[in-house]
Amino acid sequence: MELSTEQIQELYIFTRKHYVEYYDVQTELVDHLANDIEQISEENPNLSFEQARDTSFKKFGVFGFMDIVESRQKQLGKKYNKILWxxxxxxxxxxxxxxxxxxxxxxxxxxxxxxxxHYLSVLMLILAFIDIFLASKLSKKSKKRFKDNNKKYLLEDIIFKVSAFSSVIIFSNIFNLSAFLRYSESLYTKVFVASLITLAILYSYISLIVIPQKAEELLQETYPEYKFINNL
Structure with missing residues (x-):
């Protein structure tokens, strides 16, 4: 039995109801479910679409689709880190x-x-606030993109949300590290803290400005269907 367009759309709704919010992961799961449902229906012609769907879903175990989502998050997280570095x-x-x-x-x-x-601490605080401001802009841009496209991609979420949050956390920790200088005049301490601050600034600039500017290119490269779907 070949599934109809309406049944395919029903599977998308089914994945969303089971806490899969990313369109690319939904598509992967829908493709798997559709193939499995067709096979189940051939073996058991008396089963309804819903019964075949539930039979297929049970094969994912107690946690449902969560293992698939986590696996995809790790995979694209590694991809993002490779781009970043x-x-x-x-x-x-x-x-x-x-x-x-x-x-x-x-x-x-x-x-x-x-x-x-304290002057260094104030400067770090200013940089941290700039980080928060840029991260907030990215978050608003992410919401607008979802509103415009009505589809959220996992890599898109990493680019516009996860990386921004990570940048803020890193700068918050750097701000705390600068306090070490109150207790040490060591050359090595100054070199260490200056290096960390430099790396934090580069990380923030790349994750909050450079990579988001490349978002369309990266999404089209990762998802061949992305340009076509978002131009509909």
């Missing part, structure tokens, strides 16, 4: 390394001057 590495090659070195030297010299350490 490939761009990050560019900042340690000529000519961008000059900017990276300048950021490092600025914070290292700032810590080496005989100024109140």
């Amino acid at each position: 490939s761009i990050m590495k560019e900042w340690f090659t000529i000519p961008k390394i000059m900017i990276t070195a300048s950021i490092f030297m600025f914070f290292y010299l700032l810590m080496s001057l005989n100024i109140n350490i």
Whole structure:
């Protein structure tokens, strides 16, 4: 038995009801369910569509679709990290390394001057607020994209939400690390903190600005059907 268009749409609704919010994961599951339902119906012609669907769903076990969602999240999380670090590495090659070195030297010299350490903490707080502001803009953009397309992709969610949240967390921790300088005048401590601040700034710039600007390209590369579906 070949499923009708209405039954396929019913399977999409079924996956959403079982807490699968990402369209790409829904499509993967719908494809699997449709093939399995057709096979079950051939073996048991007396079963209704709903009975065959429920029989297929039981094969996913106690946690339903959650294992599939988690597996896909890990897979695309690794993909995102590869994209992030490939761009990050560019900042340690000529000519961008000059900017990276300048950021490092600025914070290292700032810590080496005989100024109140609270000034560094205030600067970190300002950078953290900039991070929060950019992350908030990304979150609003994510909501608008979903409203416009009515479809949410897992990689899209990582680009516009997960990475933004991670950036804020990293900068919050860097802000706390700067407090170590109150208790140490060590050269190594200053180099360590200046390096972490530099990496945090690069991470934030790449995750909050560079990668979101490449979002359409990355989504079309990951999902061949993305451009066609979102142009309908």
